[in-house]
Amino acid sequence: LLILSIISVTASIAVKIDSAVVVLVCTQQEVRKHIYHFPIEKCSNFTDCASCITKGGKLCGWCSLESKCSRRSKCANNNYLLRWVQLQLQCISVELVLDSASGSDAYIFPADAKQIIFNIENLPPLFHQEIYECRFGSYGSSNLTQISNNSYACDLTNMTLQGTG
Numbered sequence: 001l002l003i004l005s006i007i008s009v010t011a012s013i014a015v016k017i018d019s020a021v022v023v024l025v026c027t028q029q030e031v032r033k034h035i036y037h038f039p040i041e042k043c044s045n046f047t048d049c050a051s052c053i054t055k056g057g058k059l060c061g062w063c064s065l066e067s068k069c070s071r072r073s074k075c076a077n078n079n080y081l082l083r084w085v086q087l088q089l090q091c092i093s094v095e096l097v098l099d100s101a102s103g104s105d106a107y108i109f110p111a112d113a114k115q116i117i118f119n120i121e122n123l124p125p126l127f128h129q130e131i132y133e134c135r136f137g138s139y140g141s142s143n144l145t146q147i148s149n150n151s152y153a154c155d156l157t158n159m160t161l162q163g164t165g
Contacts, residue, residue, distance in 0.1 A: 043056050043057075043059070043060035043061075043068075043069040043070050043071055043074075044068070044069060044070070045069075046060065046069040047069070049062040049064075049069075049085070049088070049091035049092065050088055050091060051069075052069030053085070053086060053087065053088045053091070054088060056069055059071050059072075060086075061075070061084045061085055061086040062084070062085050062086075062090075062091060063075035063076075063078070063083065063084050064082055064083055064084070064085060064091075064092055064122070064124050065077075065083060065124060070084075072084050077127075080124065080125070081124060081125055082122050082123070082124035082125070083124050085122075090122050091122060092120065092121065092122045092123060093120065093121040093122060094118055094119075094120050095118065095119040095120075096116070096117075096118055097117040097118060097119060097151070113156050114155070114156055114157055115153045115154060115155050115156055115157075116134070116153065116154045116156060117147070117151060117152070117153050118151070118152050118153070118154070119150050119151055119152075120150055120151075120152050121150055123150075123152075131143050131144070132144035132152075134154030134155075136154075136159060139159045140158065140159045142154050142155040142156070142158065142159070143155070
């Protein structure tokens with residue numbers, strides 16, 4: 001933000017112009033009146049990290065653990081590493097590591113599979129007592145376990161159809 005001069009604001013108002021919200025700031029210097037308008041980004045219009053960062057405007061960023069585009073103040077723990085990001089290269093990236101022996105790109109796992117392995121980039125570090133969880137709909141959930149630097153696993157050994165027994 002570059003401030004060229006300090007001005008005395010006589011009035012300001014937020015208005016909607018062509019579906020965009022802008023702030024109009026009226027000033028009076030000498031005999032002339034000036035009207036400035038500043039667009040206010042609607043961060044919530046963007047539903048993925050890439051579009052939030054590339055199209056959301058300077059005040060928007062991706063709140064990684066809440067999966068939402070927001071202003072920094074609307075993201076919990078926004079000052080911690082990778083929790084609120086404004087660079088596309090900081091977006092969380094998840095890649096499923098497929099079994100190369102099967103030669104298949106399908107996300108179908110054998111019935112005796114013990115775990116699913118993911119490569120995950122930019123996963124924010126957790127606080128004490130926080131955990132990441134793998135959820136498999138009605139089949140259950142398990143903790144996400146870090147195997148190495150960016151490799152994580154979800155345990156499948158206790159997956160059963162919930163509500164059956």
